[in-house]
Amino acid sequence: MQPFDALTIRAVLDEAKPLLLNRRVDRVFQLARDELLISLRSKSGMVHLLLSAHATYGRICLVKQAPQGAKNERAPQNNSTFALLLRKTLACATLVHIEQLPGERIVDFVFSSTDEVGTASHKVLTAEIMGRHSNLIFWDKAKEKILTASHIVTKEMSRQREVAPGLTYKRPPGQERPNIFKLTREDFSRQWQLLDEILEKKSEGNATESTSFATLEQWLIHTFTGLGRNLSEEVILAAGVKSPVADALKEAGSEEKIWSVVKLLGEERLTFKPAMKKDLSRFTVLSLIPELKESADGTASSAEVQQAWKHFPAVNDLIDDYYCAVEAREQFQQLRERLRNELRSEDEKLASRISVASQHIRNEQSLDEMKRSGDLVLANLGTIEPGQTDLEVDDLYNGGTAKIKIKLNPNLTASQNAQWFYRQFSKLRSRQKAAKLSLDEASKKQTVVETQLKQLESAQTNDELKALRELIIGRKPTSAMQQPQQNKGQGADKKKTGKPRMLSVTSSDGWTIYVGRNRHENDQLLSKLAQPNDIWLHILGSGGAHVLIRVPASKQEPPLTTLKEAAQIAARLSKGGTSGTKVRVVYTQVKHVKKLGKDKPGQVRYENEKTLEVDTSAPMPKCMKQLFSH
Numbered sequence: 001m002q003p004f005d006a007l008t009i010r011a012v013l014d015e016a017k018p019l020l021l022n023r024r025v026d027r028v029f030q031l032a033r034d035e036l037l038i039s040l041r042s043k044s045g046m047v048h049l050l051l052s053a054h055a056t057y058g059r060i061c062l063v064k065q066a067p068q069g070a071k072n073e074r075a076p077q078n079n080s081t082f083a084l085l086l087r088k089t090l091a092c093a094t095l096v097h098i099e100q101l102p103g104e105r106i107v108d109f110v111f112s113s114t115d116e117v118g119t120a121s122h123k124v125l126t127a128e129i130m131g132r133h134s135n136l137i138f139w140d141k142a143k144e145k146i147l148t149a150s151h152i153v154t155k156e157m158s159r160q161r162e163v164a165p166g167l168t169y170k171r172p173p174g175q176e177r178p179n180i181f182k183l184t185r186e187d188f189s190r191q192w193q194l195l196d197e198i199l200e201k202k203s204e205g206n207a208t209e210s211t212s213f214a215t216l217e218q219w220l221i222h223t224f225t226g227l228g229r230n231l232s233e234e235v236i237l238a239a240g241v242k243s244p245v246a247d248a249l250k251e252a253g254s255e256e257k258i259w260s261v262v263k264l265l266g267e268e269r270l271t272f273k274p275a276m277k278k279d280l281s282r283f284t285v286l287s288l289i290p291e292l293k294e295s296a297d298g299t300a301s302s303a304e305v306q307q308a309w310k311h312f313p314a315v316n317d318l319i320d321d322y323y324c325a326v327e328a329r330e331q332f333q334q335l336r337e338r339l340r341n342e343l344r345s346e347d348e349k350l351a352s353r354i355s356v357a358s359q360h361i362r363n364e365q366s367l368d369e370m371k372r373s374g375d376l377v378l379a380n381l382g383t384i385e386p387g388q389t390d391l392e393v394d395d396l397y398n399g400g401t402a403k404i405k406i407k408l409n410p411n412l413t414a415s416q417n418a419q420w421f422y423r424q425f426s427k428l429r430s431r432q433k434a435a436k437l438s439l440d441e442a443s444k445k446q447t448v449v450e451t452q453l454k455q456l457e458s459a460q461t462n463d464e465l466k467a468l469r470e471l472i473i474g475r476k477p478t479s480a481m482q483q484p485q486q487n488k489g490q491g492a493d494k495k496k497t498g499k500p501r502m503l504s505v506t507s508s509d510g511w512t513i514y515v516g517r518n519r520h521e522n523d524q525l526l527s528k529l530a531q532p533n534d535i536w537l538h539i540l541g542s543g544g545a546h547v548l549i550r551v552p553a554s555k556q557e558p559p560l561t562t563l564k565e566a567a568q569i570a571a572r573l574s575k576g577g578t579s580g581t582k583v584r585v586v587y588t589q590v591k592h593v594k595k596l597g598k599d600k601p602g603q604v605r606y607e608n609e610k611t612l613e614v615d616t617s618a619p620m621p622k623c624m625k626q627l628f629s630h
Helices: 006-020 081-090 185-204 216-223 229-239 245-250 254-265 290-297 302-308 315-362 364-379 414-458 462-472 519-529 560-572 622-629
Strands: 023-032 035-042 045-052 059-063 094-100 106-114 120-128 135-140 145-149 275-277 309-311 390-394 403-407 503-506 512-515 535-539 547-549 582-589 593-595 604-606 610-615
Touching: 006 045, 006 059, 006 094, 006 315, 023 045, 023 081, 035 081, 059 315, 081 106, 081 120, 081 135, 081 145, 185 216, 185 245, 185 254, 216 229, 216 245, 229 254, 229 290, 275 315, 290 302, 302 309, 315 414, 315 462, 364 390, 364 403, 364 414, 414 462, 503 622, 512 560, 519 593, 535 560, 547 560, 560 582, 560 610, 560 622
Parallel strands: none
Antiparallel strands: 023 035, 023 094, 035 045, 045 059, 094 106, 106 120, 120 135, 135 145, 275 309, 390 403, 503 512, 512 547, 535 547, 535 582, 582 610, 593 604
16 A cells, blocks of 8 residues: 655645635544544534544545444544543634645644633644654644643653653654755755766775665655655656666666656645556556556547546545545455454364264264173173173174174173173263264354355455354354345344353253353353352362252252252263262352352352262263253
8 A cells, every 4th residue: 555645745735724724623533542533614514634643544634524423434433531632622723724844744733722711822733644653742832732642652662752741742853865845956966966976886886785776766765855655656657767776877868857757746836636546556646657647648548547547536535535445455354364264263173073073973883882792791691600701602693603702890790791881882872972963063064164265255345244254253143144134123122131041951850950061151150040059069079060950949959869960960071070980079059159269260169068979880860861962
């Protein structure tokens, strides 16, 4: 993009001064931390002045409308001390003078205001549009004291110049170089001669890097003040000379050609012809670029120029349109990249989830082996001796023609060994069922993510990206992109419930059991859902789920069966309950459980607790199987 230079400021102010001077301030809006919009009124109507000290998009221009509603793109977003003081001081003040420092990107807006006791004074709002050093400084002209600024600059931030309320306002440090807008023919010739001498030294090997220039554009930028890269390129293009310094110095008449363009910049009354490239690569206020001049003269194809360039009736319209378009493009690119990263991250998670679930589903052989081993042990109960470690029997599933060897636990009886194989079969079957559900769900989500990635790459406007963002973060149903108007307004008046949505199951006695699946849900379980007389359960000495038995007001203690089922859930959904061993689960009333702090979600201390011994190798409670359907 093209930065805001001194010539553009001059063009903007030449148009804006007749519309701004001697108008009263109506309102002051702060659109962002470093952006103001001042509305001024007179009998002929309202005028709106935008002052932006943004490091990249800093500018001064008139805009067509002021923020009046939430739907307006320029609606106020910020109300800082800076804006409040401006509103208080400039209420009904009159803009009496506008001055640009010659060749600089600094503009003074002088306001005549009256304080609470009726004393008239002049206040100056200085816009310094200087890249990352840009600032909006409000100061008293008589006392030369700074009242406030959009950016406070301390000693630690800058050794050359402080900007803070109460300090004397000083101009930014100047540059010891000729000003391109005040240049005389003699000064230009002198600098051209120095350039020739530098080239000679370079050919002799005596020139330093700081005094050596490869192109005329570099020479203009480093020799004179008041012009940037884009304006220097336009000057050289308009002069019609070769850009390399060595070639330009060899070409006769190069100096005179460049001067004929440079002297135009110093004329008091310039004719501005604003235009910008439609790809937003650059804009011009003078239209000195050859293709634009040739199109105006009729020597070049007007259709080609119109296809590449957009013309404006006023410089202020050009600046407002150009920077708004650049900002919108930057926002579009940033939002697209952020959404692309989110979708790719989600796609990777789903792919990993599908891989894990597929491994569980492929484990069909282990499931069959557990069922077959249990059946064969049960069929040969009479032949198994106490302490036996291996059982070799005929494989009845293959017609009894082959032998099969089954590993037994010598510490269990024959019947218990058969039960153990059946429990393992039940566990594997439940895991496979859950894995299939997880695989189906992940596959569907992955299809949605892939569709959203395609929509993201084909999106052309910010509105399309914002609609897609709503889908990605889950604020709208997936069908919202295809049917944006179908259910518009439905459900808007529904009140949100205060209680969080928590996973719950029903015990065999009909009691409700809530389960926290992570530390945040564990924290919500206690802080937003639990009642003082509810029963809280947790595995002893290990991390895991918090489980809550909801105790109705008419009852005091849950049945033992419900208590054991809740303890099984707490044990199995913990780090220490996954090895098929016996563990202990503590339980107590919620009123005896205290959270450790806001910065430690899910961590608690408790008292008056009791314990239950839980065998995690026992059959899974029926109510716990409900968890796998969620």
